[in-house]
Amino acid sequence: MSGFIPEEKIEEIRATSDIFEVISGYITLNRSGKNYKGLCPFHHEKTPSFIVSSEKQMFHCFGCGQGGNVFSFLMKYENLSFPEAVLSVAKRYGIQIKLTRDDKSEKFVGKKEILYGVNSLANEFFKKTLKETSEGKAALEYLRKRGIEEGSFKDFNIGYALSEWDSLVKYLGRKGYSEEIILESGLAVQRENKSGSYDRFRKRIIFPIFHINGEIIGFGGRNLDDSLPKYINSPETLIYKKGESLYGLHIAKERIKTDNCCIVMEGYVDVVTAHRFGFKNSLASLGTALTEKQLRLIKSLTGNIIFIYDADRAGINAVLRAWEGVLKTGLCGKVVVLPEGDDPDSFLNSKGTEDFKALINSSKDIGEYIIDRSVEGYNLSTTSDRSQALTKVLKVLESVMCILRLADYANYLVSKLGVKEEFLYEAIKYDRKKDITFVPLKEETRKIQLDSLEVHLIQLMLTSKEVATRVFDNISSDDFEVPLLKKIAIEIANSIKSNKEFEPNRIMNIMADEEVNDLISAFLFKSEDWQDIEKAISDCIKQMQKRKAKKTLNNIEDELKLAKGKGDENTLDKLLEQKYKLYTFLKSTKFLEN
Numbered sequence: 001m002s003g004f005i006p007e008e009k010i011e012e013i014r015a016t017s018d019i020f021e022v023i024s025g026y027i028t029l030n031r032s033g034k035n036y037k038g039l040c041p042f043h044h045e046k047t048p049s050f051i052v053s054s055e056k057q058m059f060h061c062f063g064c065g066q067g068g069n070v071f072s073f074l075m076k077y078e079n080l081s082f083p084e085a086v087l088s089v090a091k092r093y094g095i096q097i098k099l100t101r102d103d104k105s106e107k108f109v110g111k112k113e114i115l116y117g118v119n120s121l122a123n124e125f126f127k128k129t130l131k132e133t134s135e136g137k138a139a140l141e142y143l144r145k146r147g148i149e150e151g152s153f154k155d156f157n158i159g160y161a162l163s164e165w166d167s168l169v170k171y172l173g174r175k176g177y178s179e180e181i182i183l184e185s186g187l188a189v190q191r192e193n194k195s196g197s198y199d200r201f202r203k204r205i206i207f208p209i210f211h212i213n214g215e216i217i218g219f220g221g222r223n224l225d226d227s228l229p230k231y232i233n234s235p236e237t238l239i240y241k242k243g244e245s246l247y248g249l250h251i252a253k254e255r256i257k258t259d260n261c262c263i264v265m266e267g268y269v270d271v272v273t274a275h276r277f278g279f280k281n282s283l284a285s286l287g288t289a290l291t292e293k294q295l296r297l298i299k300s301l302t303g304n305i306i307f308i309y310d311a312d313r314a315g316i317n318a319v320l321r322a323w324e325g326v327l328k329t330g331l332c333g334k335v336v337v338l339p340e341g342d343d344p345d346s347f348l349n350s351k352g353t354e355d356f357k358a359l360i361n362s363s364k365d366i367g368e369y370i371i372d373r374s375v376e377g378y379n380l381s382t383t384s385d386r387s388q389a390l391t392k393v394l395k396v397l398e399s400v401m402c403i404l405r406l407a408d409y410a411n412y413l414v415s416k417l418g419v420k421e422e423f424l425y426e427a428i429k430y431d432r433k434k435d436i437t438f439v440p441l442k443e444e445t446r447k448i449q450l451d452s453l454e455v456h457l458i459q460l461m462l463t464s465k466e467v468a469t470r471v472f473d474n475i476s477s478d479d480f481e482v483p484l485l486k487k488i489a490i491e492i493a494n495s496i497k498s499n500k501e502f503e504p505n506r507i508m509n510i511m512a513d514e515e516v517n518d519l520i521s522a523f524l525f526k527s528e529d530w531q532d533i534e535k536a537i538s539d540c541i542k543q544m545q546k547r548k549a550k551k552t553l554n555n556i557e558d559e560l561k562l563a564k565g566k567g568d569e570n571t572l573d574k575l576l577e578q579k580y581k582l583y584t585f586l587k588s589t590k591f592l593e594n
């Protein structure tokens, strides 16, 4: 299935990895008995039904039915192909995979892996430039003046891009990357007359943007002077999608989990400074407004989010635009209001940690913050202004579907606008055209209908090689009728024959089929508490044999009818003999009773 990576190597990589370690790099998991539990990243849910088992080295969601091993998780979560998922785990655990020259081609390794390689090399170049060139030293001085020093350079891999037109393009070319790949990485821009390309980032401090898994997916470049644009970012590429990543997430994620809170800021420098002052659960939205995708990334780690945006109009609008997403994801959002003219970087540098903490403690609920902003500028003591303000607020509250939250905001409005509670509720109802009913978000579920006898047999066989061997001593994989289950049965049979260690994870690797992985993990997680496993095995085998014999008997009856119609005496005799033998067998095994 994987082509160039030998099966043994794949199993070695899987066995070396720890599924809990890998998955908890993406979502918050809490211990639950001998397993771990968390909110499923593959469907919307409010109560966790996503289970990870260290013992089985598998995951399974009881809500949507998805499951599998470490590779299946990465394939689903990161949208990777099977070989890409295997390579990603190998890289993480430092396992070398010897690739031949041909294997290094895009067809095998995948374009993504090549682009990660280009970015990582470019970042090394930028870091070296910052430290070792005279131009870089000026940038270093600039950063040091803002208090950004060695520790931050290391944590955030900060670098510098020279003012030359093509220093990076030339460097990457010397390292063997084609112009096409360099262009595709977004690090270079093609000249208008198509005669070659030049560096996108020039004379800028470089902040690499990391994916949550630690790969560099893009870059942000900041000017040293006041020329515009102040910031430029990588364009969208195969690995960098705007609105899908967060700056600083890869280093902030552990603290976000332990603090159960995430602080969102606007700029790269804000985040670097916040970490330097100990607010290591801070990250930046890379663009002004947080998208629903980014909010979901955060929701996988914590339910609490604090916005610290600049106190200007752009900052206020960014919070407004994130509002619906915050409600949709069910995050608890708060907003910190900075003194005018300040950003987190300037505030921290001038006031320090304690004042910043006090600021965070004074944060306001996002809904209340938005209500405040909406009624700003109205003279609430006059009737006409008050009704205009109310209309504006009602518009904002239309997104609130949770009745409890709505009640909270209504209370807040009562105190703010001085309108009577009854009137306010009437206004809300009228605004929602009365017909709205508050339905909690439906949790999606998926059920697969399968033959229970065959399911039980597969479940039993997955428990051990001995059971599987015993089953196949009596029936064959051909006896399975459900195509998906037959596929699994065939692989179990192969696994017994191969004399290798019997391991359901290995079967998953070989098949590398999403549906199969969902099923196998479901079987293992739901594996019945077999009261008497011996009896269960022999019952299932008997049932299968009986089903097969009855089917054969029916076939013979059909053929008999056909032969009778044709008057084919020879065939009739043969069929009658077969029928008699089968009938005797069924009688002797008592299969015909009941």
Ligand SMILES: [Zn+2]
Binding pocket: 040, 041, 042, 043, 050, 061, 062, 063, 064, 065, 066
């Ligand atoms: Zn799920």
